[in-house]
Amino acid sequence: xxxTSTLTDSARETLETIIAxxxxxxxxxxxxxxxxxxxxxxxxxxxxxxxxxxxxxxxxAAPELSGERYGPIPGFExxxxxxxxGFEPDVTIYVDNATPERSFAExxxxxxxxxxxxxxxxxxxxxxxxxxxxxxxVGEMLFDFxxxxxxxxxxxxxxxxLLALLTDTGSFRYSNVRARHFDITGDLIRAGGDLMLVNxxxxxxxxxxxxxxxxxxYSSISFQCEGKAAWSELRAERLESFGGSVxxxxxLVSELRAIRGVEVAVLFTELRPPGLRASLRGTGRIDVxxxxxxxxxxxxxxxxxxxxxxxxxxxxRLKILAAxxxxxxx
Numbered sequence: 001x002x003x004t005s006t007l008t009d010s011a012r013e014t015l016e017t018i019i020a021x022x023x024x025x026x027x028x029x030x031x032x033x034x035x036x037x038x039x040x041x042x043x044x045x046x047x048x049x050x051x052x053x054x055x056x057x058x059x060x061a062a063p064e065l066s067g068e069r070y071g072p073i074p075g076f077e078x079x080x081x082x083x084x085x086g087f088e089p090d091v092t093i094y095v096d097n098a099t100p101e102r103s104f105a106e107x108x109x110x111x112x113x114x115x116x117x118x119x120x121x122x123x124x125x126x127x128x129x130x131x132x133x134x135x136x137x138v139g140e141m142l143f144d145f146x147x148x149x150x151x152x153x154x155x156x157x158x159x160x161x162l163l164a165l166l167t168d169t170g171s172f173r174y175s176n177v178r179a180r181h182f183d184i185t186g187d188l189i190r191a192g193g194d195l196m197l198v199n200x201x202x203x204x205x206x207x208x209x210x211x212x213x214x215x216x217x218y219s220s221i222s223f224q225c226e227g228k229a230a231w232s233e234l235r236a237e238r239l240e241s242f243g244g245s246v247x248x249x250x251x252l253v254s255e256l257r258a259i260r261g262v263e264v265a266v267l268f269t270e271l272r273p274p275g276l277r278a279s280l281r282g283t284g285r286i287d288v289x290x291x292x293x294x295x296x297x298x299x300x301x302x303x304x305x306x307x308x309x310x311x312x313x314x315x316x317r318l319k320i321l322a323a324x325x326x327x328x329x330x
Contacts, residue, residue: 003143003147003180003183003184003186003187004180004183005144005147005148006144006180007144007148011130011132011144012148014128014129014130015130015145015148015149017128018114018116018128018130018145019149021091021112021114021128022050022051022054022056023054025056025089025090025091025112026056026057026090027056027057027058027087027088027089027090027091028051028056028057028058028059028089028090028091028092028093029058029059029061029083029087029089029091029092029093030044030047030048030051030058030059030060030061030092030093030094030095031061031062031083031092031093031094031095031097031103031104032044032060032061032062032079032095032096032097032103033062033063033096033097033098033102033103034062034063034064034102034103035063035064035066035245036062036064036065036079036096037167037168037250038070038163038164038166038167038168038202038250039096039137039138039139039163039164039165039167039168040062040095040096040138040164041062041070041073041076041079041160041163041164042073042137042138042139042160042161042162042163042164042165042167043095043096043116043137043138043139043142043160043164044060044062044079044095045060045073045074045075045076045078045079045156045157045160045163046095046138046139046142046146046157046160046161046164047060047093047095047116047142048060048075048078048160049146049151049153049154049156049157049160050142050145050146050149050151053149053151053152058089059080059083059084059087059089060078060079060080061079061080061081061082061083061104062079062080062081062103063081063082063103063104064081064245064246065079065080065081066246068207068246068247069201069202069205069250070163070201070202072197072200072201073159073160073163073197073198073201074156074159074160075156075160082104083104090112091112091113091114092112092113092114093113093114093115093116094113094114094115094116094117094126095116095117095138096116096117096118096119096138097115097117097122098117098119098121098122098123098298098299099122099123099125099298100123100125111127112127112128113125113126113127113128114126114127114128114129114130115128115129115130115131116130116138116141116142117130117131117132117138118131118132118133118134118135118136118137118138118140118141119131119133119298119299119300120133120289120300120301121289121293121298121299121300133300136165136168136169136174136176136177136178136181137164137165137167137168137169138164139160139161139162139163139164139165139168140161140164140165140181140184142161142164143161143165143184143187143188153187153188153191154191154192155191155192155193155194157191158188158189158191158192158193158194159188159192159193159194159197159198161184161188161193162185162188162189162193162194162195162198163198163201163202165181165184165185165188166185166198166199166202167202167250167251169181170251170254171199171202171203174302175283175284175302176300176302202250206249207243207247209242209243209247210247210248210249212242213234213239213242213247213248213249213252214249214252214255216234216238216242217232217233217234217252217255217256217267218232218255220232220233221256221259223262224321224324224325224328224330225324225325225328225329225330226330227261227262228261228262228263228264228328228330229262229263229264229265229266229321229324229325229328229330230256230257230259230262230264230265230266231256231265231266231267231268231321231324232256232267232268233267233268233269233270233317234248234267234268234269234270235270236270236271236272239269239270245269248269252267252279253265253266253267253279253280253281254281256281257281257282257283262283263282263283263285263286263328264280264281264282264283264286264288264291264324264327264328265280265281265282266278266279266280266281266320266321266324267279268313268317268320270313271307271309271313273309273310274309274310274311274312274313275307275308275309275310275311275313276306276307276308276311276313276316276317277305277306277307277308278292278295278297278305278306278307278317278320279305280292280299280303280304280305280306280324281302281303282301282302282303283302284301284302286327286328287301288300288301288302288303288304289301289303289304290327291304291320291323291324291327292304292305292306294323295308295316295319295320295323296308306320
């Protein structure tokens with residue numbers, strides 16, 4: 001591995017704390033976030049390989065998991081859609097979770113909890129928090145973990161980290177890309193990571209329902225603020241006719257942001273029971289995470305989300321659009 005380390009002294013100290021935990025526990029549970037994306041899936045599987053290195057029995061889980069897209073990634077079958085009742089961990093590890101509410105409630109949590117995330121707005125809810133807001137993906141952090149701890153990156157481990165890195169950089173199209181990400185990718189390919197499999201799995205092979213959903217979104221785009229803001233929506237009845245949220249293409253909202261002149265894009269999804277989910281993307285001039293925070297959401301400056309439950313869809317959509325208009329300045 002030739003990539004230059006960017007770990008700070010504080011990060012190394014936190015890593016040593018995590019390693020000390022791993023050396024004393026026997027059973028671990030790893031939780032991802034609801035509707036896990038490529039970084040979440042890759043990070044869950046990355047933790048699987050790290051925990052195997054330490055000989056720790058473990059369970060991986062994420063809410064609303066679907067194998068439709070990421071099923072071909074080696075090890076995906078190890079991830080559950082809910083934790084098993086008979087597994088009693090010594091430590092719970094959250095990956096890619098800005099807040100614990102985006103994962104499973106665990107009323108009888110073990111004494112030790114670990115939070116590994118790259119969202120700058122992370123609420124630091126665990127006993128041990130390793131947060132790197134400057135990293136493009138949690139998979140990037142786990143690459144640094146493996147190298148710091150001198151853990152061998154096997155081909156399957158490398159493929160998992162490639163999945164995390166490529167999806168959260170939009171295949172190196174997003175503003176979070178740095179030169180070291182290409183170095184990391186080279187190291188992972190040399191370690192046997194299957195770049196072709198990752199690209200086919202993450203960016204190709206869409207179901208016909210997914211294409212129909214994309215068409216629905218494209219056909220109902222609205223523009224505000226002289227084209228600086230773009231939004232579209234998926235109403236519950238129409239979404240259900242296309243098989244539900246499992247068929248929504250990942251990062252569909254990024255296609256709205258890609259429209260020339262758009263500085264903020266948002267895709268609204270109507271939820272049942274009554275509620276709303278909003279995915280926001282920006283070009284960098286406007287911090288969309290600050291907009292999301294006004295409604296209890298969060299994320300990154302260029303990518304954020306809001307989920308509201310037990311609320312009127314249309315009135316809250318109008319409130320969020322008004323906040324976007326204010327941020328854009330129109």
